[in-house]
Amino acid sequence: xxxxxxxxxxxxxxxxxxxxxxxxxxxxxxxxxxxxxxxxxxxxxxxxxxxxxxxxxxxxxxxxxxxxxxxxxxxxxxxxxxxxxxxxxxxxxxxxxxxxxxxxxxxxxxxxxxxxxxxxxxxxxxxxxxxxxxxxxxxxxxxxxxxxxxxx
Ligand SMILES: O=c1ccn([C@H]2C[C@H](O)[C@@H](COP(=O)(O)OP(=O)(O)OP(=O)(O)O)O2)c(=O)[nH]1
Ligand SMILES: [Mg+2]
Numbered sequence: 001x002x003x004x005x006x007x008x009x010x011x012x013x014x015x016x017x018x019x020x021x022x023x024x025x026x027x028x029x030x031x032x033x034x035x036x037x038x039x040x041x042x043x044x045x046x047x048x049x050x051x052x053x054x055x056x057x058x059x060x061x062x063x064x065x066x067x068x069x070x071x072x073x074x075x076x077x078x079x080x081x082x083x084x085x086x087x088x089x090x091x092x093x094x095x096x097x098x099x100x101x102x103x104x105x106x107x108x109x110x111x112x113x114x115x116x117x118x119x120x121x122x123x124x125x126x127x128x129x130x131x132x133x134x135x136x137x138x139x140x141x142x143x144x145x146x147x148x149x150x151x152x
Contacts, residue, residue, distance in 0.1 A: 002053070004115065009088055010047030013107065025061055025112030028091060034104040036095035041075050044091045044110055052083040057118045060091055060111050071097035074111055081113070089113070 006015055009031070016026035031047030052058060060079030066072040075092040091111045095102045104110060140147065 002056075002115075004053075005051040007049045008047060009045075009049060013047045016048060016113065025114045027063070027109040028060070028089065028111045028113050030091075030104050030106055030108045030110045031088075033106050034093065036072070036093060036102045036104070038095055038097050038099060038101065041092060041094040042104075044093055044104065046089045046091060046110075049086055049088050050081070051086060052081070052115070054083050055117055055120070056083050057081060057116060058089075059114045059116065060089070061114055063109065063112055066110070067096075070100065070102045071095060072102055072110075078114070 008015065013029045013031060016028070018026055028046040028048070031045040034042045034044050036042055050058065058081040060074055060077070060081065062073040062077055073094050073096055075094045079092065081089055093104070093110060
């Protein structure tokens with residue numbers, strides 16, 4: 001298993017660890033409290049900095065339980081942590097609830113970090129691209145089974 005160096009900027013918070021063996025993400029904790037009124041966004045520090053090797057990136061994803069219970073999500077989901085980034089990982093939380101203010105306490109698990117391999121490619125400019133069955137169709141071009149809002 002790949003080992004990733006981590007600095008704890010807040011020694012009160014744990015070293016990131018998978019809660020279950022097959023989990024994709026490790027939970028990130030809030031290193032500072034935050035109050036989010038309905039619709040508000042706040043950049044929350046996590047108290048950790050990591051050194052990813054080249055060819056990897058880490059992605060900051062929302063936690064589904066917080067989304068379900070509080071409408072809490074990540075504005076730029078998934079947030080991208082570059083391999084060369086050595087600063088503190090931060091989470092741009094947003095309160096999507098229309099009525100309730102969300103209180104985040106220091107130490108709360110606010111998001112999850114998924115580490116993935118990423119390809120690096122070179123882009124070669126061409127005049128035309130090879131054809132495919134999809135072609136340029138997108139944004140709902142595929143028919144078949146009913147889609148949301150299509151009542152037949
Ligand atoms: O949810 C996030 C997203 C990003 N970052 C940090 C790590 C990442 O490597 C850096 C830059 O992120 P990004 O490239 O998404 O932001 P940008 O607006 O393009 O800033 P920059 O010009 O610094 O690349 O900010 C976080 O800590 N949390
Ligand atoms: Mg960038």
